[in-house]
Amino acid sequence: MRIMVAMSGGVDSSVTAALLKEQGHDVFGATLQLYDARGVVKKGSCCAGQDIRDARRVSDQLGIPHYVIDAEDRFHQTVIDRFAQSYTRGETPVPCIECNQGVKFTDLLNMARELGADAMATGHYVRRIEGINGAELHRPVDMSRDQSWFLFATTSEQLEFLRFPLGEMPNKDVVRQEAERFGLTVAQKSDSQDICFVTDKSYVQIVEKLSPEGLEQGDIVDETGAVLGQHEGIAHYTVGQTKRLGNLAMRQGDKQMVLRIDSQTRRIVIGPKQDAGRKLFYLRDLNWLIPIPEQDMRCNVQIRAREQERSATIRILPDQRVQVELEETGNPAPGQACVFYQGSRVLGGGFITLS
């Protein structure tokens, strides 16, 4: 099989390429240059110079062709701009989902087809299992590396074309041992961080530059609308957050939490943590990896990147909106993903809205 490997210059995608080559496939590599030359992203971040050189060196070691694709503009428009804008809507974005879906699984995948590939492989930790009705997306063997939540928006059509060999790996130590076995120069390279283009602090600089409204002062209010204090911008807050509330963190003996963010009025609504939480919320931009259910569907859902699954009912409303009803209250945050699971299998998911 002719397979294009999406190579980030890290150990995971390098081992992916080496394993597929060893299995006898006709492998070639491709790296997206995502580095932003316009200065909003920290220098030396993901997929800039060194990572591209690493991917090239690994390809040379394996004796496979390697292409570099300039995706800077596309990455900026579909990932970084949207990331900044969604903070100003009072949401908490997940840029990796948009990057996977738009840049990696649309642009790169199209390029793979153009270059005559039969499949595209990545170093993501998920499993693709051939089911009776086509390819299924599953959590990986190594749950500590699970990336299925970040890949829920992968369409069935894309999934048919994708391969994720590392989904079967028992743990990262084994992946590094494989890298050593192949003599790859990146065997001990450190893991990439959560969001490749920001650190905890630098996201504020991005919002400041691209969507400064997110950093304008506003009121902190209680549920009755009474003004309790001021904040330095809604971009600093997420629904469910207890930090950054200063002397409002405790009121009348109760720990306080962000209940809602109103981007129109720039108000942050807080209230006692123990009474907070909700069972009902809605989803936009759904992706289904099964036929759309005609009746209420009971399944497990995961509503944050690193959170346990919880039981829920998914309901398609008469106006076609999708409602999720959690069995026990949770703190769904607008902009985050709600992914549906049955056992290890991803059934679909969408982005959270509260109304």
Ligand SMILES: Nc1ncnc2c1ncn2[C@@H]1O[C@H](COP(=O)(O)OP(=O)(O)OP(=O)(O)O)[C@@H](O)[C@H]1O
């Ligand atoms: N710039 C890029 N160009 C091509 N493919 C990429 C790029 N960045 C990431 N990928 C692909 O997406 C996969 C998952 O990316 P992620 O950022 O989660 O990296 P990772 O798990 O640290 O993997 P790696 O060790 O390969 O960097 C990578 O293994 C690779 O296949």
